[in-house]
Amino acid sequence: MKKEKYASIRKGLLQWFQLHQRKLPWRRNHLPYEIWISEIMLQQTQVKTVLPYYERWMARFPDIASVAEATEEELLKYWEGMGYYSRVRNIHKTAHIVMTDHGGEFPREHGAVLKLPGIGPYTAGAVMSLAFNEDFPLVDGNVERVFARLFDIDSPVKEKENQKLIWKTAKELIPSGMARDFNQALMELGALICLPRTPLCGDCPVSGSCESRRAGIVDQRPVAGKRKSLQPIQVAIGLLLRDGKIFIQKRPPHGLMPHLWEFPGGKIQENETPEAALVREFREELDLDICGLNKIALIRHNYTSFKVTLHAYFCTLVSPHQEPVLRTAVDGRWVTPDQLQDYAFPAANRKLIRML
Structure with missing residues (x-):
């Protein structure tokens, strides 16, 4: 049954994605530099907010060499308003490493990507799967929400055991040789259909496989974690x-x-x-x-x-x-x-x- 369910999810998602995917600038050529910058910008920030920053950044810094040559002050100015300024400093450090240690080419090995400043499992998975189409999982907040509903996860998704389960499931679901489209489809489903407050279950291509919908508790998933007070x-x-x-x-x-x-x-x-x-x-x-x-x-x-x-x-x-x-x-x-x-x-x- 698990094998049949996974096959149904893969088929439904990929067919839906081909018809409904957004035309985003980093999807034009799937270049590792563009994927990397977009994913760093998209951390805790919505696509509509990122788009003008991304376009302005790429107009000024079209490649890794231009980032390495820029001053930190100029990079900070182009990042201003995005917050989390340690990210742009890590981008600067990574650009220098790529230029000096990798001949200006973004590394294609997962281990080498993980060693770069400011890059963890999520961003490494994004570069490997979206830029190089390698079978690496990619789990963001959208994917966590989709999985919480699809598989009826009844405790907060950020808990350690749930994170292990979600990453393991994300890897198992990838159709071999189709990581780029499948990972993007998962994230797109969360961004456009499996919304936080008003999920559009009637338009969902995998609603037939959704355990929380079958139980009538979609509005109760994902389970909220403890909110940190400001x-x-x-x-x-x-x-x-x-x-x-x-x-x-x-x-x-x-x-x-x-x-x-x-x-x-x-x-x-x-x-x-x-x-x-x-x-x-x-x-x-x-x-x-x-x-x-x-x-x-x-x-x-x-x-x-x-x-x-x-x-x-x-x-x-x-x-x-x-x-x-x-x-x-x-x-x-x-x-x-x-x-x-x-x-x-x-x-x-x-x-x-x-x-x-």
Whole structure:
């Protein structure tokens, strides 16, 4: 029965995919470089969000050599808004390794791909199956949801034993020599039909094999895991003005959002007003005394593990002849408002720039 069920799933999925697959830019030529970049971008990000970033990236960095030759700052700027900036740094490291150790050609061996910075089993499986059509499984959030419903997995899919089962099943299901189409079909089914909240079971090509549909519990699969609560953080930042320019500083290479530019400021301490926090932070970080605080915005933004409430102010120097002394930042510059577009900022800072 298992053999018959797998055969039915393969046939239904592949036939459906041939008729309904989306025309996505990384599917035109199935080049390993394009597959790699698209899969890194697509981690925890929807296709519709990724598309403009992907097209802009490829227009500027059409191959691995162009990535290796670029500066980290330029790569960060083209990645700005995607978040998870460690990814772009790993892309830069990988590009250098591919150029120096693999003659500029993306390696075709699974073990060699897994050794590259920022590439784990998922991305390695994507490159091997989608670029080289090798029989390697590929499991993303869409595939986890499809399998949770198809095979009625009655506990959270992220649990260790369920992950083993899903990856094992994904490998067993691959029709030999057809990994590219089959893996894409699985992900496409989750993206277009087996939706998180409103699955379109009537349009599903494998609904006849779906155990949770047969039991009438599709809406109860996948079982939700424990949701991690976001830590709230109150932050005050200042747009320091002098002679028509604004001071920005560059974050250090370690810690949160390394090497991104930002407006100076920091966390508001308990029983401290935003204004008092900003004055204190400018003294501690830059040895500057500021005045003329004028609140311009209150911005809220959620990151992976915390949610920020950003209190933003215009401010000026008490003494116009003071110069910043960098104590935590690694660089600082006075820039015109138009020049802010040339630097990569954290998402909450970028929201403020768009408002300005």
